[in-house]
Amino acid sequence: MMESILAIFDKSTLYSMRLSEYLREHLKLSFSIQTFTEKEEFMAFLESEEVSLLVASSSASLGLEEALRDRCGSVMILEEEDFKGPSGWDDSDGFFHMSKYLPAGKILEKILTVCMESPDGFSDLGIRHMENDCKVIGLYTPLSGSGQTTLAVQMAEQLARTNKTIFISFESFSALTRTFDDEAKQDITDMMYYADCERDKFCIYLEKIKIREYGVDYIAPAKTAMQIKEMGYEKVRELIALLSREAGYEYVILDLKDYPEGFFDILSMCDVLYTIGRNNSADQYRMGKYNKVLCENGYEEVLSKTVRCFFPDDCGGASYKKHVGELIKKGQEVLLLGA
Numbered sequence: 001m002m003e004s005i006l007a008i009f010d011k012s013t014l015y016s017m018r019l020s021e022y023l024r025e026h027l028k029l030s031f032s033i034q035t036f037t038e039k040e041e042f043m044a045f046l047e048s049e050e051v052s053l054l055v056a057s058s059s060a061s062l063g064l065e066e067a068l069r070d071r072c073g074s075v076m077i078l079e080e081e082d083f084k085g086p087s088g089w090d091d092s093d094g095f096f097h098m099s100k101y102l103p104a105g106k107i108l109e110k111i112l113t114v115c116m117e118s119p120d121g122f123s124d125l126g127i128r129h130m131e132n133d134c135k136v137i138g139l140y141t142p143l144s145g146s147g148q149t150t151l152a153v154q155m156a157e158q159l160a161r162t163n164k165t166i167f168i169s170f171e172s173f174s175a176l177t178r179t180f181d182d183e184a185k186q187d188i189t190d191m192m193y194y195a196d197c198e199r200d201k202f203c204i205y206l207e208k209i210k211i212r213e214y215g216v217d218y219i220a221p222a223k224t225a226m227q228i229k230e231m232g233y234e235k236v237r238e239l240i241a242l243l244s245r246e247a248g249y250e251y252v253i254l255d256l257k258d259y260p261e262g263f264f265d266i267l268s269m270c271d272v273l274y275t276i277g278r279n280n281s282a283d284q285y286r287m288g289k290y291n292k293v294l295c296e297n298g299y300e301e302v303l304s305k306t307v308r309c310f311f312p313d314d315c316g317g318a319s320y321k322k323h324v325g326e327l328i329k330k331g332q333e334v335l336l337l338g339a
Contacts (some may be wrong), residue, residue: 005049006031009056013037022104027111028207046071052122053114057100065093074118076110115204122204134244135335138270140256142290143283146276147311149176152255154324160215163250166243169221170228171257177220187220189227195239203246225258233262237269267302272331276309305334
């Protein structure tokens with residue numbers, strides 16, 4: 001497969017360098033990013049290479065419109081002179097126009113939009129990653145108010161220090177998004193749709209939808225239990241396969257509160273399952289019924305890879321983080337046993 005090229009063309013060396021550095025750090029799609037400040041060098045490059053996406057200032061691209069149409073799949077023109085028009089496609093030249101002086105993050109957002117809206121030229125554009133063995137870490141307990149999500153988030157943050165980690169919550173009306181700087185516009189239901197219907201642009205949609213906090217990538221949870229129920233085991237399994245194969249995640253954290261169809265199969269799919277318990281007779285009775293249902297339905301192997309957690313009442317702060325670290329080590333032992 002030919003490598004997709006993203007070219008930056010601006011007469012200002014400082015601007016080109018800074019934009020290029022920002023995109024190399026934050027644009028995870030597998031573009032080869034090339035930077036040009038001289039017209040002759042850029043035109044010579046176009047004679048031998050096809051550019052999938054060009055980001056060029058209006059002054060640098062002036063008079064080159066025909067060449068850009070011939071050799072560039074999509075073109076974003078960064079307008080420099082008091083640009084007040086809409087940040088969208090211009091029917092008069094077929095290019096995408098926006099202000100050059102927007103923050104780099106906004107330019108990155110527009111690049112992702114162009115990749116999504118373009119009918120071709122960006123199919124099968126993946127995310128830069130190394131080959132890895134993805135592990136699925138599930139958290140589920142039949143006990144309410146157990147602190148499961150708090151544990152899941154802390155575990156994800158600790159794993160993300162050394163491994164590429166994504167967090168998926170199956171909880172309706174979740175308060176998780178309250179912790180994000182920006183309210184998510186799309187959620188796990190949208191990601192499931194793209195995984196099913198627009199797989200060739202899966203990684204582009206993922207980059208647009210995911211939210212990053214403390215080194216962890218999050219996909220916002222669905223709003224209702226009915227939406228979660230309709231996802232089903234097969235869709236969850238395929239989504240995780242894409243997150244591993246196409247996006248290069250090393251850990252997928254599943255915070256399992258509500259029940260997709262095939263819930264026990266999802267538990268079985270997890271490489272390690274963490275289950276929080278409490279030392280009182282009512283909760284021990286509930287846990288016993290949960291274990292019995294698993295065994296009666298042929299899911300004994302779920303219990304064999306379950307790490308049981310008990311948190312003391314005074315466990316908090318540094319003590320809590322240390323306890324989570326110890327649980328991760330126990331999970332690693334389970335992974336080694338299952339290897």
